[in-house]
Amino acid sequence: MTTPHRGAARTEAIMRATLELGQEIGYAKLSIEAIAARAGAGKHTVYRRWPSKGALLLDSLLSLHQSSLDFPDTGDIVADLRTQMYAALDLLGSPPFGPLYQALVGEAQNDPQVAAALNGRFITPQADKTVARLKTAQEQGQLSPAFDLSLAMAILSGPLYFQFLITQEPLTHEYADRVIHALFDGMGTP
Amino acid sequence: MTTPHRGAARTEAIMRATLELGQEIGYAKLSIEAIAARAGAGKHTVYRRWPSKGALLLDSLLSLHQSSLDFPDTGDIVADLRTQMYAALDLLGSPPFGPLYQALVGEAQNDPQVAAALNGRFITPQADKTVARLKTAQEQGQLSPAFDLSLAMAILSGPLYFQFLITQEPLTHEYADRVIHALFDGMGTP
Structure with a gap:
């Protein structure tokens, strides 16, 4: 029963890490690996939800x-x-x-x-x-x-x-x- | 006495190669190496005149x-x-x-x-x-x-x-x- 909640919290953590890291180092240097590490998530967890860095950034900005x-x-x-x-x-x-x-x-x-x-x-x-x-x-x-x-x-x-x-x-x-x-x-x- | 002419012709050849190759393979895949090869020029000749791919493309478009x-x-x-x-x-x-x-x-x-x-x-x-x-x-x-x-x-x-x-x-x-x-x-x- 807690899986959807954990999923939502993880999604949120990944988007927050995207915005934080993006602000710190700029979009060009941003990598999915670094975002995943900051969010405490696996790289594949990120790729499962977002096909590209651009798609992840769009969601994070929205x-x-x-x-x-x-x-x-x-x-x-x-x-x-x-x-x-x-x-x-x-x-x-x-x-x-x-x-x-x-x-x-x-x-x-x-x-x-x-x-x-x-x-x-x-x-x-x-x-x-x-x-x-x-x-x-x-x-x-x-x-x-x-x-x-x-x-x-x-x-x-x-x-x-x-x-x-x-x-x-x-x-x-x-x-x-x-x-x-x-x-x-x-x-x-x- | 022919050096300035040769220089102008080479510049023109490099810009033409930029536009041709850019149209063929798209800007993202375009490299200074490939442009230089197409123009029959050395890579360093290109870099001497243009600091970046963006600068070269701007000149070529203009x-x-x-x-x-x-x-x-x-x-x-x-x-x-x-x-x-x-x-x-x-x-x-x-x-x-x-x-x-x-x-x-x-x-x-x-x-x-x-x-x-x-x-x-x-x-x-x-x-x-x-x-x-x-x-x-x-x-x-x-x-x-x-x-x-x-x-x-x-x-x-x-x-x-x-x-x-x-x-x-x-x-x-x-x-x-x-x-x-x-x-x-x-x-x-x-």
């Missing part, structure tokens, strides 16, 4: 962020987007999540399985939440009726990911403010 | 795209952005540039030197061109006077990079049209 990326609904779409984007930037901007998530996205460029898992388990659920919140705003007349909701995630997150992955400049709340402002007002002449 | 990412100026900012974004998507969507550029961005997530070179030699010059074209449009009254030009690259390229790196869905001209439309009109109620 165990961290939990619900901090949910959208609030105060009735004010701009304020709510701001709250959510601040939380996302804070998460991306601090260890262990930030540097390890960056490494995971890097891994996804070379490993289609990691890319698929990242999308299926993290990006798509986030996109669904984003669309749901914007749809409510659109119904309440706070968002342009013409706004293409299927673009929501790419339009809102794209500029942040660009800064996070490409220019690699610091992610500040002020940056989020400017992006939201630009996206709401549009580039065109009023 | 030798390809040349001026195809310049912005035209027909006087119509929306048409010109569309032309440029189509060219960018076509480049990203086809080998050898697309898959190798994707691998390079992946490498930049783990190697700060590659990230710095990517920014200094490719992203920043592209951002400067983008701002220059948008500034002209702003002066001509085709762009909102309030639009924050320092965000130009992140706002315009962010959604494309998001699709290219994260969702990894096909990059189509229709997608560029929708992004430009959304960015010009804005998300807010008119």
